[in-house]
Amino acid sequence: MSAIPRVKLEPWGVDDLFLLEAANTPEMTAHLGGPETAEQLRARQEKYLRWRETGDAAMYRIEADGDPVGGIGYWKSEHDGAPAWETGWNVLPAWQGRGIAREALRLLIGKVAARGDRSLLVAYPGVDNPASNALCRGAGFEQRGSLTEPWRGAELTFNIWVLDMSPLDLGDRQPDVDERFEGERLDEARWWPFYTPHWSARDAAAARWSIGPGGLELRIDADTQPWAPDFDGDVRVSHLQTGQHSGAVGSELGQHRFRTGLRVREEQPEHRGWLVHHGVIEVRMAAVRHPDVMVAFWPIGFEERPDDCGELCVAEIFGQEVGEHAGLVGVGVKAQNDPRLRTDFEKIPVEGDLTDFHDYAVEWTPERVRFFVDGRWVKTVAQRIDYPVQLMLDVYEFPRADGTRDTAALPHVLRVERVRSFRAH
Template sequence: MGLDRSRYVLEFEDGFDHLELDRTKWIPHYLPHWSGREASRASYRIADGVLNLAIEEDQPPWAPDLDGNLRVSNLQTGVFSGPVGSPIGQHQFRPGLTVREEQPEQRRYTPHFGLIEARVSAIDDPNCMVALWMIGFEDRPERSGELCLFEIFGSELTRNAGIVGMGVHPFADPELKDDFRKVRIEKDLRDFHTYSLEWMPDGVIFFIDDEHVASVDQSPDYPMQLMLNVYEFQPGGAYPKEFAVDWVRGYRPLP
């Protein structure tokens, strides 16, 4: 079963054809309500139609008291939080979080079902992971599920193959159950490949280079935003560490 795009209409596209990031599409911070906009600011450069999300040698951890040494450069297509000191914020990745910097509601791109895809080149640094995932906008706490299109650890890449994580995480959504798998792909994932997911009311189908690789039989039923990022778990090796993204696209279903 291959991917059929004829059932969709393109509604979001960034081919990174300009030297400046398109701020009408992306917010260049990582969950800024938990750490602040300055602490969560992304490092990146755009050249020759490719976005390179980077980890710089002198880049500080995004939230050291919450997430240790983790450094991240992230673009997201929405943000929302409650006031400072409140527990209201997107992606409650650990218990007891409180807002440190209130974020005005911004919805750059928050689809509700459709086709999401990106053409990217993974990096083989053993301390890094690259990912494109979607989280519920979380204007209500139960709208918090995650759809992971891909997560690729540099430690799980070889010259001829790699492991790609994909699936669903429920967080506080009582209608979802955890259904995540790691799929071995017999390709050099350091080359550019296209990763896609069809998000439908009754399930999600995952593709790599238009070939079906996995499916889940459940689906978040609310608007979600994109999270595109590179993580570094521990410092070491050569810098900058760059995650190359050729393009990102989103389609809505035909009526």
């Protein structure tokens, strides 16, 4: 078996009764009131198969490296009078502790979200089941109390976990900043047109940009040089950021310490352009379909204190993952060098041509961040990030192994129609 199994969800089938029997042990049912009878197991199997026919609920066999290892599903429920889906799962003991349940729940959440017919997913693990409670917390669920109710002839005390998958609702809210890139020049009070120049130099890290009727274009041209060849190879980038904070030449104090050993090479003036602390941040941009290219919008900590450096990755799109009718969008939290955070990042399948304009947004509260594509919820990260961030908007060209460049495809252009921020309620 591999150290990190490949997890799949397959529809529950007529031959899967053995999984119910394998999970029907005192150990596996300790938090559920004990084992069921053989008759109860057969009734449960029949129910799971009916779900498959009706579509009103769904049960899946969890497979790890092709082996059946447990089950997970969802079914209709309510929470505080609102329609919801309820979920539950199990993984057989020999496969526990390897991240299988975590990945299975992530896959299930994607299936529930794709339905789009109920915006709440709930789970009710027993209060004495630390593994399942931790799983809910890690998946972005919010704990909303606990209850004790009769269950299998006894009483079960359980926690109430709720995942809010409702769409982004800006309603009548007005943005505090609505950047439409009008006129002929960048608003220099907001934007700093250099890519972390303290690690290189402003001349080497300067953006190539233009503003036209469609908004901003960030561009990598045939004569664009690598921004820092001695420690970042032949990576080329065109980038705007809305803040700049770094130390004196020779110091290690500087934003986006993306590798060890970095020291300030060129002292920079402090720039407090457009800093955001909670609320909604949104960009409307178009990706680039090319295997050498990535576009991204990722607010990062302003880093007045070195630990305040986490990243809210609103959208990270590799050109090799952009098809004609769908693509992958990376979203989530990256710890970078913030010891209080853990990286929780994934690539979300998105329907449609990502080289057209799409809206990518994050709704950020003191306790969690929710991510959206075209207003549709795609991910929640339940972590606390409580410091100002600056906006980072960029297009990258990565080097090929053979050292060549696809000059016929140049320029690589990131098109941005608008960037907005809304204050927290």
